[in-house]
Amino acid sequence: MSGGHVVRLRVNGVDHEAEVEPRLLLVDFLRVQLGLTGTHVGCEHGVCGACTVILNGDSVRSCLCLAVEADGGAVETVEGLGRVDDLDPLQEAFREHHALQCGFCTPGMLMTGIDLLRKQPLASDGEIRAGLSGNLCRCTGYQHIVRAIRASVEARDGD
Amino acid sequence: MKPPPFAYLAAGSLDEAISALAAGDGEARLLAGGQSLMPMLNFRLLQPGLLISLNRIPGLGGITENGGGLRIGALTRHAELERSPLVARHFPVLGAAMEHVAHLAIRNRGTIGGSLCHADPAAELPMLMCLLDAGITAQGPAGERTLAAAEFFLGALTTALAEDEIVTAIELPALAEGCGWGFEEMARRSGDFALAGAAAIISLTGDRVSEARLAVMGAHPTPLRVAAAEALLRDQTIDEDTVRAAAEAAAAAVEPDNDLHASADYRRHLIGVLTARVLRAALRRAQGETP
Ligand SMILES: Cc1cc2nc3c(=O)[nH]c(=O)nc-3n(C[C@H](O)[C@H](O)[C@H](O)COP(=O)(O)OP(=O)(O)OC[C@H]3O[C@@H](n4cnc5c(N)ncnc54)[C@H](O)[C@@H]3O)c2cc1C
Ligand code: FES
Ligand code: FES
Numbered sequence: 001m002s003g004g005h006v007v008r009l010r011v012n013g014v015d016h017e018a019e020v021e022p023r024l025l026l027v028d029f030l031r032v033q034l035g036l037t038g039t040h041v042g043c044e045h046g047v048c049g050a051c052t053v054i055l056n057g058d059s060v061r062s063c064l065c066l067a068v069e070a071d072g073g074a075v076e077t078v079e080g081l082g083r084v085d086d087l088d089p090l091q092e093a094f095r096e097h098h099a100l101q102c103g104f105c106t107p108g109m110l111m112t113g114i115d116l117l118r119k120q121p122l123a124s125d126g127e128i129r130a131g132l133s134g135n136l137c138r139c140t141g142y143q144h145i146v147r148a149i150r151a152s153v154e155a156r157d158g159d
Numbered sequence: 160m161k162p163p164p165f166a167y168l169a170a171g172s173l174d175e176a177i178s179a180l181a182a183g184d185g186e187a188r189l190l191a192g193g194q195s196l197m198p199m200l201n202f203r204l205l206q207p208g209l210l211i212s213l214n215r216i217p218g219l220g221g222i223t224e225n226g227g228g229l230r231i232g233a234l235t236r237h238a239e240l241e242r243s244p245l246v247a248r249h250f251p252v253l254g255a256a257m258e259h260v261a262h263l264a265i266r267n268r269g270t271i272g273g274s275l276c277h278a279d280p281a282a283e284l285p286m287l288m289c290l291l292d293a294g295i296t297a298q299g300p301a302g303e304r305t306l307a308a309a310e311f312f313l314g315a316l317t318t319a320l321a322e323d324e325i326v327t328a329i330e331l332p333a334l335a336e337g338c339g340w341g342f343e344e345m346a347r348r349s350g351d352f353a354l355a356g357a358a359a360i361i362s363l364t365g366d367r368v369s370e371a372r373l374a375v376m377g378a379h380p381t382p383l384r385v386a387a388a389e390a391l392l393r394d395q396t397i398d399e400d401t402v403r404a405a406a407e408a409a410a411a412a413v414e415p416d417n418d419l420h421a422s423a424d425y426r427r428h429l430i431g432v433l434t435a436r437v438l439r440a441a442l443r444r445a446q447g448e449t450p
Contacts, residue, residue: 005167022167022210023200044160045198046265058238058267064197065268068167069190069212112263133350134262 007071011036012080020067027051027062029070030077038078038107042136049135052108053077059115078107081114090114090152099148101139108135113149122153162200166209170216173298173327179211181300181323187211189325191234191273194265213272219327220270222246227333233272233326237284241266250291250331252340252358256283259342262350272326278381280315281352283344286382290358290374291331299324312381335370338362339444341437344377345429347420353377354421355429357409361392361441368392373405373434378415378426385409388434402438409434 008017011034018033025044030036030053042048044063051062054076082088087095090113100106109132116122116131128149129142137145170176180187186208190196199205213219213234220234222245229249231240240246241257260266260274260283274284275295288295288308296305300323311319320326344356355377362370371392376382388405395401410431415423440450 021164023162023164025161025201028161044201046194049262049264052264059264060268061194061264063201064193064265066162066167066190066193066197066210068169069193069214071169115263130258130349131263133348134264 005068005071007067009067009070009072010074012076022066022068024067025063026053026055026060026065026067026070026075029067030062030075033067036077036079040104040107042104047134047136048105049108049112050105052111052135054111054115059112076111076114078110081110089155090117090148093148093151093155094145097144097148097151099140099145105135105137105139109137109145113152116149117152117156122149125150128153160201162197163203163206165207167212168209169212169214173216173219173325176211176213176216176325177298177300177323179209180325183209183211185322189213189276191270191276192236192268193273194261194269195273195277195279213325219272224249225330228331231271231329231331233270233328235271237261237266237269237271237274238263240271250334252342252360253287253291253331255340256287256342256358259283259344259346259350259353259356265350271329275311275329276318276320276326278312278314278316278318279352280380280382281354281356281377282382283353283356283376285312286356286358286374286376288329289382289384290360290372291334292372294330294332295326296328296330297321297324297326303327305330309384315380334360335362337445337447338370339441339446341440341444341450343433343436343440345433355415355426355433357430357433357437359434359437359441361397361438361445363442363445366396368395368397373409373438375409375413375430375434378413378430380414383412385412385434387412392438397438397442402435402442405438406431406435 040050042050046064053062056073188207190210190212220232246254293308294305342358344353346353357375360372371389373385373388388408391405415426417423443450
């Protein structure tokens with residue numbers, strides 16, 4: 001029972017199937033099994049947000065989710081956003097506004113930002129900051145990340 | 160920082176989960192949102208033989224109106240409580256408090272049942288259930304029973320739930336028409352577990368208090384309804400002196416510990432300050448004003 005669970009997962013639109021141990025974390029399924037190392041692992045207990053991905057439309061901590069729990073679901077990771085020569089508008093805003101330095105927190109920041117931009121009005125910077133409160137950044141001081149998301153809100157709302 | 164090995168069952172029905180839990184003989188654990196359990200597994204603080212996931216049981220989530228109040232399925236996520244128009248209409252204090260629970264991604268997974276069963280002394284939902292006189296319904300091999308929130312929380316991380324029982328739903332009885340509410344907490348960083356918190360409900364008849372409820376958290380092994388403070392407010396016209404007396408009663412009622420995050424004295428002080436704030440807010444709302 002502790003081996004041999006088949007997990008079927010659509011990751012960034014591509015279907016995957018693998019047999020895994022129940023204890024395998026979703027983040028390790030993505031990084032080790034699928035080689036998608038864009039999703040980072042920091043604390044492995046839910047406090048840093050580096051591992052944030054979108055599962056069935058909601059941002060989640062992939063270090064606090066078992067791969068078997070995600071079975072049958074759809075995951076979006078940073079690899080699904082854009083490529084170096086074809087950035088997603090949010091990635092472009094991060095570049096434009098210097099919203100990253102070492103980049104360790106960035107995949108989690110981006111996926112959280114995507115979830116926020118899809119669902120929330122983000123009328124004030126306070127709302128943006130509240131939405132990002134679960135994502136730690138040791139480099140930027142957050143100011144520029146908030147600015148990048150503010151710019152994306154304006155682009156989204158067409159003003 | 161990886162979980163120890165365990166067997167895994169995605170229960171397809173409540174009955175399947177109940178039988179597997181009973182057959183697990185103390186070695187099995189229920190998994191809901193995983194937002195408290197997974198960190199403990201990653202730290203290897205727990206080594207269950209079997210994890211029984213509740214996440215694929217149909218009908219275990221959802222919020223429905225029930226006799227003027229609400230019935231909330233155990234698997235309802237924090238984020239659903241935060242966004243629910245039904246919660247906002249019937250129990251605005253509950254919806255408003257949710258933004259203080261952890262962070263976006265954690266609220267997207269964490270469930271009300273998991274939070275109540277985990278019973279962290281600084282968790283918002285256990286305190287709110289005490290405030291709202293919730294009934295917590297559990298099912299086990301022996302059948303179903305409903306526990307009052309006040310008798311559910313026995314100590315830090317300890318509840319009255321039997322080892323083979325599963326919380327299925329929370330019943331919130333209707334509040335008096337026009338009552339006011341207040342919620343406040345103090346946390347070092349937004350989304351962290353609070354150092355202390357308080358919540359109140361006040362109903363007025365004319366300018367007299369017909370009902371007063373006060374609950375506090377974070378400064379006692381369990382969430383606490385402060386009967387002594389409620390008695391000071393009932394049938395009174397509230398002024399600053401009554402608020403101050405109730406705040407003192409609340410601070411006297413808790414038994415906080417010293418820990419890494421705050422001294423016992425500071426937590427006690429916070430209970431007094433936050434109690435005064437939630438009472439003022441609840442009073443203003445009961446008077447039809449915005450605090
Ligand atoms: C970084 C971080 C910050 C957090 N901050 C806060 C905070 O500020 N306030 C707060 O309240 N919480 C906070 N939490 C905890 C979070 O709210 C959890 O979601 C919640 O405590 C547990 O709910 P869950 O559904 O994830 O339960 P799980 O982790 O799945 O389970 C918790 C426990 O309850 C048992 N259980 C679960 N469901 C049932 C059921 N239906 N019947 C019987 N037993 C059951 C499990 O076996 C386990 O023992 C935080 C978590 C993290 C990681
Ligand atoms: S690695 Fe998941 S939250 Fe830090
Ligand atoms: S850019 Fe270095 S941690 Fe955020």
